[in-house]
Amino acid sequence: MFAVLRRDGVPMGVPIERWVVTRYPKGRHWTHKELSAISSAWKGDIISDGDGLSGEVRCSADGSVSIAFRYGFKWEGKKRWFYAGAWPSVEMAEIRARRNQARDEVAQGINPNDRKTASRIERQRAIEETIRQAAQERIDSQTVQDLFDTWIVDGVARKDKNAELRRLFAKDVLPVIGNIELRRLSDKDIRSLLRKQMKRGVTRQAVIVFHDIRQMLAWAEKRQPWRRLLAGGNPADLVDIDKLLPADYEEERDRILSPAEIRELDRIFKRMEEDWLNAPDRRATSRPFAKKSQIALWLCLSTICRIGELLMARWEHVDLDAGIWFIPRENVKGQRGKKKEHFVFLSDFSKRQFQALHDLTGENPWCFPARNRRGEDTHVCLKSISKQVGDRQIQFKSRSRPLKGRAFDNALVLAGGANGAWTPHDLRRTGATMMQGLGVSLDVIDRCQNHLLPGRVRRVYLRHDYEAEKTEAWRLLGAKLDSILLDGNAALAERP
Numbered sequence: 001m002f003a004v005l006r007r008d009g010v011p012m013g014v015p016i017e018r019w020v021v022t023r024y025p026k027g028r029h030w031t032h033k034e035l036s037a038i039s040s041a042w043k044g045d046i047i048s049d050g051d052g053l054s055g056e057v058r059c060s061a062d063g064s065v066s067i068a069f070r071y072g073f074k075w076e077g078k079k080r081w082f083y084a085g086a087w088p089s090v091e092m093a094e095i096r097a098r099r100n101q102a103r104d105e106v107a108q109g110i111n112p113n114d115r116k117t118a119s120r121i122e123r124q125r126a127i128e129e130t131i132r133q134a135a136q137e138r139i140d141s142q143t144v145q146d147l148f149d150t151w152i153v154d155g156v157a158r159k160d161k162n163a164e165l166r167r168l169f170a171k172d173v174l175p176v177i178g179n180i181e182l183r184r185l186s187d188k189d190i191r192s193l194l195r196k197q198m199k200r201g202v203t204r205q206a207v208i209v210f211h212d213i214r215q216m217l218a219w220a221e222k223r224q225p226w227r228r229l230l231a232g233g234n235p236a237d238l239v240d241i242d243k244l245l246p247a248d249y250e251e252e253r254d255r256i257l258s259p260a261e262i263r264e265l266d267r268i269f270k271r272m273e274e275d276w277l278n279a280p281d282r283r284a285t286s287r288p289f290a291k292k293s294q295i296a297l298w299l300c301l302s303t304i305c306r307i308g309e310l311l312m313a314r315w316e317h318v319d320l321d322a323g324i325w326f327i328p329r330e331n332v333k334g335q336r337g338k339k340k341e342h343f344v345f346l347s348d349f350s351k352r353q354f355q356a357l358h359d360l361t362g363e364n365p366w367c368f369p370a371r372n373r374r375g376e377d378t379h380v381c382l383k384s385i386s387k388q389v390g391d392r393q394i395q396f397k398s399r400s401r402p403l404k405g406r407a408f409d410n411a412l413v414l415a416g417g418a419n420g421a422w423t424p425h426d427l428r429r430t431g432a433t434m435m436q437g438l439g440v441s442l443d444v445i446d447r448c449q450n451h452l453l454p455g456r457v458r459r460v461y462l463r464h465d466y467e468a469e470k471t472e473a474w475r476l477l478g479a480k481l482d483s484i485l486l487d488g489n490a491a492l493a494e495r496p
Helices: 033-034 092-107 114-140 144-154 163-177 188-199 202-223 257-276 291-303 307-311 346-359 384-391 424-437 442-448 454-460 466-494
Strands: 047-048 051-059 065-075 078-087 324-327 342-345 369-371 375-380
Touching: 051 078, 065 092, 078 092, 078 114, 092 114, 092 442, 144 163, 144 202, 163 188, 257 291, 257 466, 291 307, 291 346, 291 384, 291 424, 291 466, 307 384, 307 424, 342 466, 346 384, 346 442, 346 466, 384 424, 424 442, 424 466, 442 466
Parallel strands: none
Antiparallel strands: 047 051, 051 065, 065 078, 324 342, 369 375
C-alpha cells in the first residue's frame, strides 16, 4: 500500500515541520563541493554519509550553514549517538576519522561517548594540575620582599604605624635581600647584610635590623604559605649577633653627664648665640643651636622624660599655673595594653623652660610644631633633636661630609670628647641618676620615669599615686640643676 504524497513529496496528513528529509550524495560520500552548495532551504534535513554517519543541516541567524555529524551505534540494545563534529569547522576527513575510531571502540566493547567523557575529564584534570603547579611555583618563588609586604600589614603594629620599620627596611634590608626567594634565604645572607651596616658605622642600627628580621621570620614560621618555605627553620636563629659586634660595642648605654659637663653645655649654648650675634659675616659662622632644641634638652634633663614624649606634647596638656604636664597614654612608650598616662609635676626649673617655649610656640597647638609635606600642622620629627645633637659631635661619626641641610661640626662635644658622645636620652639617665644621688628612692624614680612596675600583682594592688613623693623628687632635681648652672654662671662672672 502506498502513501498519498503531496506535490512537495511529503505524505498526506503529516505536518511539514515534523517531517525529516534524508538526503544522499551523488557518489559514495559527500564531497566538499556538494556540502558547500547546501543552502539554508535544507535546514533540519539529514544528510547521510554512509557507515552510520549522518549530519543535520543547521542555519545560523546570518544564514550560514553548518552540518552537525553524528555516528549511530547500538549499545546495550539501544540506539546511541556519538557526536563527531560540525562541518565546516571540522573537515570531513577528521569527522570520518572520528567515526572510524568510535566504530572500532564499539567493536572492542568500549562506549565512545564514555571514552570521550573520560578524555574530557582527563584534559580538565591536566589543566587544573597545570594551574595548580603554576600557583605552587608562584608560592615557592615568594621573596623576602613578598613576606615583608604581608608582614608589615598583618604581622606588626607599632606606635608610628610602622613608618620607621618601613624606612629601615627600604633603606638597609630590601635592597640587599628583598629579591631572594624566602626558601633560599640563608643565615649567610643575613650576616652579609649586617656586616655591611656595621662597616658603615651604624652598629646599633644593625642590631635593630637583626631583631626586626628575626621577628618577621618568626611570624612567618607560624603561618602558611611562609611556614612551608621556611621548612629548614628560621635562618636568623643561626646568626649569633654577638660574634658580629665590635669588641667595644655596648648594647646598653650608661653615659651620664657630670655637673661640669652640664655647665659646659650651658656655656656652649650661650657662646654660640653670642658668636652668631657678633659675627661680622654670619655666612662664615656656624648657626647657634636652635632655642627650641635647647629647651627640649633642658626639659629632658629636668623632667627625665623621653625625648619622643616631649616632642609630641601639646599646649592643652601643659598647665603652667598648676605646674603639671600631662602625657596621654598614646604618647607613652611601651607595649600595647600596658602603657599608662603620666603626670609630670614641674619644678621651677622646668616651668621656666616651658614658659620660654610658650613664648616661642604658644600660638600653635603643638609645643614643638612643624609642618608635614602636605602643609598640615603637626609635631616635629621625633628624631630631629637627636639628629641635631649628633650632627654637632661629628668626631664620633663615620661621615666624611655633611648630610644635606645638616650641621657638620663638634660644637656639642663635651669634656673634649673624653667621655664619648652623648644623646638626648642620656639626659633622662643623667636626671634619674641625680635624683638617686639626692636620696630619692628607686620606687619614686621609677614612677617619675613612668616605668612599668615589675610584677602584675604589684601593678594591680599597689595603687598609691606617689604624687607628693614625685613632686618632691622633681623639685629636688630642678633645684640641683639651678645650683649647678648658677655655680657655672658665677664662675664665668668672676673671670677677669
